Amino acid sequence: MGAATMSRMSKRLIQTVAAGALLAGLAGCTAPTPWVKPYEREHFADPIMSFNRDPISNVYLEHVLETREGAHGATGAVGGGCGCN
Amino acid sequence: MQLAQGLGEARAARAGSDRLLSPFTRTLLALCVIAAPALGGVLPEDRADVMWHNYNGGDLTVEGPSVLVRKKVGDSLSLSAGYYEDMISSASIDVKLSASPYHETRKQENVGVDYLHGKTTYSMGYIHSKEPDYIANTTYYSISQDMFGDLTTVTLGYRRAWDQIFRDIKQPDGAIVNDPTFHQQADHRGYTLGISQILTRNLIADFNYELLTDQGYLANPYRKIRYLSPGQGEGFTLADQVYPNTRTSNAAGIELKYYLPWRAALTGQYRFFRDTWGIVANNVEADYTWPWRHWIFDGMVRWYTQTHADFYSDLYPYANYANFMARDRELAAFTDWTVGAGASYQFNVPGAPWISKSTANVRFDHLFIDYKDFRNALLAGEYGAGNEPLYKLNANIFQIFVSIWF
Numbered sequence: 482m483g484a485a486t487m488s489r490m491s492k493r494l495i496q497t498v499a500a501g502a503l504l505a506g507l508a509g510c511t512a513p514t515p516w517v518k519p520y521e522r523e524h525f526a527d528p529i530m531s532f533n534r535d536p537i538s539n540v541y542l543e544h545v546l547e548t549r550e551g552a553h554g555a556t557g558a559v560g561g562g563c564g565c566n
Numbered sequence: 567m568q569l570a571q572g573l574g575e576a577r578a579a580r581a582g583s584d585r586l587l588s589p590f591t592r593t594l595l596a597l598c599v600i601a602a603p604a605l606g607g608v609l610p611e612d613r614a615d616v617m618w619h620n621y622n623g624g625d626l627t628v629e630g631p632s633v634l635v636r637k638k639v640g641d642s643l644s645l646s647a648g649y650y651e652d653m654i655s656s657a658s659i660d661v662k663l664s665a666s667p668y669h670e671t672r673k674q675e676n677v678g679v680d681y682l683h684g685k686t687t688y689s690m691g692y693i694h695s696k697e698p699d700y701i702a703n704t705t706y707y708s709i710s711q712d713m714f715g716d717l718t719t720v721t722l723g724y725r726r727a728w729d730q731i732f733r734d735i736k737q738p739d740g741a742i743v744n745d746p747t748f749h750q751q752a753d754h755r756g757y758t759l760g761i762s763q764i765l766t767r768n769l770i771a772d773f774n775y776e777l778l779t780d781q782g783y784l785a786n787p788y789r790k791i792r793y794l795s796p797g798q799g800e801g802f803t804l805a806d807q808v809y810p811n812t813r814t815s816n817a818a819g820i821e822l823k824y825y826l827p828w829r830a831a832l833t834g835q836y837r838f839f840r841d842t843w844g845i846v847a848n849n850v851e852a853d854y855t856w857p858w859r860h861w862i863f864d865g866m867v868r869w870y871t872q873t874h875a876d877f878y879s880d881l882y883p884y885a886n887y888a889n890f891m892a893r894d895r896e897l898a899a900f901t902d903w904t905v906g907a908g909a910s911y912q913f914n915v916p917g918a919p920w921i922s923k924s925t926a927n928v929r930f931d932h933l934f935i936d937y938k939d940f941r942n943a944l945l946a947g948e949y950g951a952g953n954e955p956l957y958k959l960n961a962n963i964f965q966i967f968v969s970i971w972f
Contacts, residue, residue: 515715521767524825529855529862532762532772532821537615537634537648538908538929538965545621545963546904549935551872551896552839552847554756554776555817 607687607710607719609644609680612637615969623933623961625657630671632967646678646691659957660895663943664790664804666736672697685712699732699744699787708758723758733787750783768825778815785809791893792943793882794951801951802943805885807892810877815841830856835868844876845897864908864929874899880941881952895957898940906931906963915970923971928964935959 528534547553613636620629630651638644651674657667678691686709693704708723733748761773790804819837826832833853840846849870856863875897877890908929915921941954949955 515717517717517764517767519716522764524768525764525770527825527829527831529829529831529857530770530823530825532770532823535615535910535927535967535969537617537632537967537969538927541617541619541632541650541965542906542931542963545933546870549896549933549959550847550870550902551841551845551875552815552817552837552849552870554778554815554839555758555774555819555837 607682607685607712609638609642609682609687610636610646611971612644613969613971615967617965617967620964621961622964624659624959625662626961627655628652642682644680644682646676646680648674648676650674650676652697659942659944660789665788670698672700685716686710698742699734701730703728704754710760717764719760719762721758721760721762723756723760725754725756725758727754728752729754729782731783731787748787750787752780752782752784754778754780770823772821772823773819774821775818776816778813778817780813780815782811783809784811784813785892786894789894791879791882791891792951793885793887800946802881802946803885805891807894808890809892810843810890813841813843815839828856830854839872843897845872845874847872860912862910862912864906864910866904866906866931868904868906869901870904871901872899874939878939880939880943893940895937895940899938900935900940901938902933902935904931904933908965921970921972925969927967927969930965931963933959933961933963935961 524530533539543556615632615634617632617634618629619632621627630653632648632650634646634648636644636646652672653669654672655667655669661667672695674693674695676691676693678689681688688709690707691705693702693706695702695704704725704727706723706725708721710719710721712719729752731750731752732744734742735745736742755778757777759775763771763773765771785807789807791807792802792804795801795803817837817839819835821833821835823831823833831854833851833855835849835851835853837847837849839848847870849868851866851868853864853866855865875892877888878892878894878897879887880893880898882888882891906929908927910925910927912923912925915924935958937957937959940957941952942957943951943954945954
């Protein structure tokens with residue numbers, strides 16, 4: 482058995498194990514017991530706990546910073562246009 | 567006239583190329599999408615916001631209105647529409663160096679749809695932005711699903727944008743028109759993964775990852791590089807920038823929000839960014855929100871730092887020094903601070919029983935940017951090219967808006 486064949490088999494084995502682990506993970510995670518019960522989540526209904534309490538303001542400030550910084554993305558906002566220099 | 571590099575940046579928040587995804591990653595994404603419809607969500611509230619915004623810093627003023635309306639139709643459909651305007655008046659350092667002061671208006675319209683089915687929310691939308699020398703069209707799609715007893719919400723998103731870039735010139739009669747010899751295009755794509763997770767009864771976390779790619783004309787057609795030319799003028803000569811035509815970026819951020827015992831919220835945020843142009847950026851932010859009677863107050867401090875792009879230089883040693891050359895200050899190395907505060911007052915609107923809640927809001931932020939390798943070239947005559955003081959930017963950002971829920 483050549484080295485190339487061994488390499489292909491190893492790769493196939495790794496892919497199979499990874500796919501199996503992923504499927505097992507998905508199957509195993511479908512119905513975990515919630516560790517924070519629904520009646521314990523009243524604080525998350527308070528507006529002060531919202532990540533995006535005022536979308537119009539958040540999007541605007543995000544736009545101002547993105548047009549002046551090199552980094553962008555991973556903020557959860559979709560913007561467009563400019564007004565930059 | 568000047569067009570902002572930032573548009574590329576703001577718009578750049580859409581990118582991502584399927585060519586960059588390995589077969590395994592594609593399989594993972596496919597499984598996530600397939601699994602999504604089995605699980606859920608809640609539609610956003612019906613509300614309308616009307617805002618006036620103002621940015622003032624570095625001899626640049628940008629202000630205008632913004633309107634956002636969201637309304638449910640039935641139990642499973644929510645529609646949104648928005649309008650945003652930037653009225654720009656600029657005599658910034660970039661404009662003074664290589665162009666001329668200008669006034670222009672950018673108008674943006676957007677529409678969106680959210681559809682709730684079980685615990686899954688499907689969203690899509692369209693954004694159109696137009697200014698005299700830049701037209702951008704953006705579409706976005708996402709699927710969001712509650713799972714694990716509604717403790718976890720997973721969101722997968724994709725967005726794509728097409729830009730048309732023009733360059734304005736002034737004719738002998740003073741009229742400003744698009745240069746007929748200049749018309750460029752750019753394409754942006756983005757893939758996002760978001761996970762919102764309730765960790766304890768007082769703590770929630772939000773994780774976001776985004777893969778972005780930009781392709782096409784990514785430079786600012788107005789801004790220039792400069793190279794040393796001793797004995798001529800102020801010791802330097804301006805020349806066109808040359809950017810790469812592609813850029814791939816990865817950004818990952820996490821946000822934690824904690825409910826304090828005295829009814830207040832503390833938020834911590836961190837984001838890491840890296841791209842193929844050599845920019846590495848980090849930012850951290852802390853927010854504190856506390857209600858008092860009919861008021862909600864917010865305080866925020868944010869710190870950001872980035873390295874410069876590989877092909878950036880404030881002053882090149884000679885003409886045609888490298889294949890790619892840029893002097894956009896957004897690609898320079900710098901650190902910035904943003905400090906902000908806001909107040910929201912809840913009030914009743916008499917005679918309008920259909921309004922369930924209404925707020926009047928003000929917010930002020932101050933932005934300070936300390937550039938590490940971008941010099942004030944306007945002072946070259948006084949200090950000599952390459953010896954000018956480093957540039958610093960102070961900007962005030964003001965928002966006032968009214969929101970109603972119905």
